[in-house]
Amino acid sequence: MTEQTAIIHDIGYRHYEGPRLGRGSAALALAVHSLRGVFGLGRTTRSKIIPFLLVAIMLLPVVVSIAVMALLKQSAMGYPSYAVTMQAVLAIFLAAQSPYLVAPDLRFRVLPLYLSRPVTVLDYVGAKLAAMTVALFLLLAVPLTVLYAGELLVDLPGPPHTRDYIASMVCALLAAVLLASIGLALASFTPRRGLGVASVIAFYLFTSAVSAVFFGVLLSVGRDAAAKWALLVNPFFLIDSVQVALFGTEPSNGEGYPAGPWPALILVAVIALALTGLIMRYRKAASS
Amino acid sequence: MTILATEGLTKRFPRVTALDRLTVTAGTGVTGLVGANGAGKSTLIKILLGLLPPTSGRAEVLGMDAATHGAEIRRVVGYMPEHECLPPDVSATEFVVHMAQMSGLPRTAARERAADILRHVGLHEERYRPIGGYSTGMRQRVKLAQALVHDPRLVFLDEPTNGLDPQGRDDMLALIRRIGTEFGISVLVTSHLLGELERVCDHVIVIDGGALLRSSAIGEFTQATQAIAVEVEEGLEPLAARLAELGEAVAVQGRVLTVQVRSEDTFDAVRDAVCDLDLNLVRLEQRRGRIEDVFREPAA
Incomplete structure (x- = not known):
C-alpha cells in the first residue's frame, strides 16, 4: 500500500502581496502593448499581414542595393534620400496602423478603464505616441542599418558613408516623431478605424499634391524661391x-x-500643433 | 471602518445638477447604491475615482481625498463600468493580464493574478478565445475580472447585472456576495433594481435626483417592511374595510390582503376582525419584506 503524498486543496481567493509599480511602468506596459499591436504581434494572423508586408517592401530596395554593391562594386542608393523615396510606403504604414492604436479604445470605450487606473490622460497619449514613433523609427532604421552593414561587408572602394548613415538615422527619428504625431492626431478624431485610415491617407495625398502643384506652378512663373517653400508642405520634403x-x-x-x-x-x-490637437482631443474624450 | 464618505458633495453640469449636497458614508462589506437612471450613481463613482472634480463638497475613499489623491485611490480600487468596455480582438486572458499591468503589477504577477481571477469569476477554456465572440454573461465576467485582477481593497461595480438573463443575474449576485465576504474586498454596487440588492448587500444607500433618500443597514429596511398576508374564503373586502377602520395599513392584492405590521397589536386586530366577521381563515403568514415596499405607495 502506497502512502498518499499529494492532496489538491481548493485554496480559495488569494490576496496579492507583491509589489505595485508606479505610473511609469504602467505607461511603459501600455507603450509595449501598443507597439506589439502595431505589428500585429499577439493578435490574429490577419493583422500581421499588412505591417510585415510593408516591412518587406521597405527592405526590398536595400536588398537590391546590397546586391548591386556586391556585384557591380558601386554604391546604388544613398542613405539621405531613402525616406523620401519610400514615402508612399511610410504613408501607407502610418495610415494603416495609427488608427489601430487609438480608434478601438475610443470605439469600444476601453479608455475609461485605462483612466480608472493610476495612469493619466497624458501618460496614455504619451505611451501611444511613443509606440507609434518607435514603430516608424524601426521601419526606417532597420533597412538603413541593414544597408550600412551591407556596405561595410561588401567593402566598396573608398571610405564608408558613415556620416550619411548617421544623418539619415537622426532624420529617421525626426520623421518618426513628426509622422506619429500627425497620424495619431488625425486618427484620434474618429472612433471608426476605416475613417481614420482614410483621413490619414487623404492628408498625405493632399499635402503631396498641393506641394507638387504649387512647386510646378511657381517654378513655371519664375518664382524659384517661393517654389522651394511650397515643397515644405509635403511632410517628407x-x-x-x-x-x-x-x-x-x-x-x-x-x-x-x-x-x-x-x-x-x-x-x-x-x-507642436499635432500634439496640441491630440492632447485636446483626449482631454475631451476623458471628460465625457 | 469607513471605506468611503462624502460631505455636502455637489456636482453641477451646465444643464443638470447630478449630485445635490450628498452626505453619505459606507463601511466594509457590500454596499448597494440604488437610484433610478439619472439619479447620479455613475457621477458619484467618477468623483470617488478622482476622475471628475466635484463642484463643491468633499469625497473620501479609504481615507484619501478623491479630489487630490485620485491616482493613489485608483491604485487600490477597482472599477467595472456600466457600459461595454472590451476590445473584441483580444482574448480575455490577454486583456486581463494587460489591465493588471496597467494597475502596476509586474508581468509575471499579472499573469498569475489574471489566471486566478478568471477562474474565480467562472471563465474557463473560453478565456483564450477573442472577446468578440462572447455572450453578454461572459463579457460581464471579463469586466468584473479586470476590476478585481489587481486585488483592490474596494471595488465599484456599476450596474453589473445589466442585460443578464435571470440565471446570469443570480450568478452575478452570488459572485458579488462572495467578493464581499470570501474575498474580503469591499464592494459598492449600483442598481436601479432594489430587489436585487437586498439579496447581497449589508447596507443600502438610496439616492434620487442626486440627493440622499435613505441610508441604512439592510436589516432595518426589511424590518420596516414587515407585513403579513391574510387570505380568507370570502369577504375580503369587509375585512379590509374593518382593518382600515382600525387604522391598519392594508392593501388588497388579488385574493390576498397585505397588512403592514405596526406593532404586536396588528396581529390581534387581524384575529379579532376575522372572528367578528365570522370569516373562514385560509392563510395567515408573514411576508418577507422587500426594499421596494418602502417606496411603493400603498394601494388605494
Whole structure:
C-alpha cells in the first residue's frame, strides 16, 4: 500500500502581496502593448499581414542595393534620400496602423478603464505616441542599418558613408516623431478605424499634391524661391529639408530648400500643433 | 471602518445638477447604491475615482481625498463600468493580464493574478478565445475580472447585472456576495433594481435626483417592511374595510390582503376582525419584506 503524498486543496481567493509599480511602468506596459499591436504581434494572423508586408517592401530596395554593391562594386542608393523615396510606403504604414492604436479604445470605450487606473490622460497619449514613433523609427532604421552593414561587408572602394548613415538615422527619428504625431492626431478624431485610415491617407495625398502643384506652378512663373517653400508642405520634403540644413546632405528633390533655420522651426511647429490637437482631443474624450 | 464618505458633495453640469449636497458614508462589506437612471450613481463613482472634480463638497475613499489623491485611490480600487468596455480582438486572458499591468503589477504577477481571477469569476477554456465572440454573461465576467485582477481593497461595480438573463443575474449576485465576504474586498454596487440588492448587500444607500433618500443597514429596511398576508374564503373586502377602520395599513392584492405590521397589536386586530366577521381563515403568514415596499405607495 502506497502512502498518499499529494492532496489538491481548493485554496480559495488569494490576496496579492507583491509589489505595485508606479505610473511609469504602467505607461511603459501600455507603450509595449501598443507597439506589439502595431505589428500585429499577439493578435490574429490577419493583422500581421499588412505591417510585415510593408516591412518587406521597405527592405526590398536595400536588398537590391546590397546586391548591386556586391556585384557591380558601386554604391546604388544613398542613405539621405531613402525616406523620401519610400514615402508612399511610410504613408501607407502610418495610415494603416495609427488608427489601430487609438480608434478601438475610443470605439469600444476601453479608455475609461485605462483612466480608472493610476495612469493619466497624458501618460496614455504619451505611451501611444511613443509606440507609434518607435514603430516608424524601426521601419526606417532597420533597412538603413541593414544597408550600412551591407556596405561595410561588401567593402566598396573608398571610405564608408558613415556620416550619411548617421544623418539619415537622426532624420529617421525626426520623421518618426513628426509622422506619429500627425497620424495619431488625425486618427484620434474618429472612433471608426476605416475613417481614420482614410483621413490619414487623404492628408498625405493632399499635402503631396498641393506641394507638387504649387512647386510646378511657381517654378513655371519664375518664382524659384517661393517654389522651394511650397515643397515644405509635403511632410517628407520637410524632413529632407531639415536633413539638408542640419547635415548638408544632397537635397532629394534636386532643387534645394529654403536656407536658414526655417525648415527646422516649421518642423517643430507642426509637431507642436499635432500634439496640441491630440492632447485636446483626449482631454475631451476623458471628460465625457 | 469607513471605506468611503462624502460631505455636502455637489456636482453641477451646465444643464443638470447630478449630485445635490450628498452626505453619505459606507463601511466594509457590500454596499448597494440604488437610484433610478439619472439619479447620479455613475457621477458619484467618477468623483470617488478622482476622475471628475466635484463642484463643491468633499469625497473620501479609504481615507484619501478623491479630489487630490485620485491616482493613489485608483491604485487600490477597482472599477467595472456600466457600459461595454472590451476590445473584441483580444482574448480575455490577454486583456486581463494587460489591465493588471496597467494597475502596476509586474508581468509575471499579472499573469498569475489574471489566471486566478478568471477562474474565480467562472471563465474557463473560453478565456483564450477573442472577446468578440462572447455572450453578454461572459463579457460581464471579463469586466468584473479586470476590476478585481489587481486585488483592490474596494471595488465599484456599476450596474453589473445589466442585460443578464435571470440565471446570469443570480450568478452575478452570488459572485458579488462572495467578493464581499470570501474575498474580503469591499464592494459598492449600483442598481436601479432594489430587489436585487437586498439579496447581497449589508447596507443600502438610496439616492434620487442626486440627493440622499435613505441610508441604512439592510436589516432595518426589511424590518420596516414587515407585513403579513391574510387570505380568507370570502369577504375580503369587509375585512379590509374593518382593518382600515382600525387604522391598519392594508392593501388588497388579488385574493390576498397585505397588512403592514405596526406593532404586536396588528396581529390581534387581524384575529379579532376575522372572528367578528365570522370569516373562514385560509392563510395567515408573514411576508418577507422587500426594499421596494418602502417606496411603493400603498394601494388605494
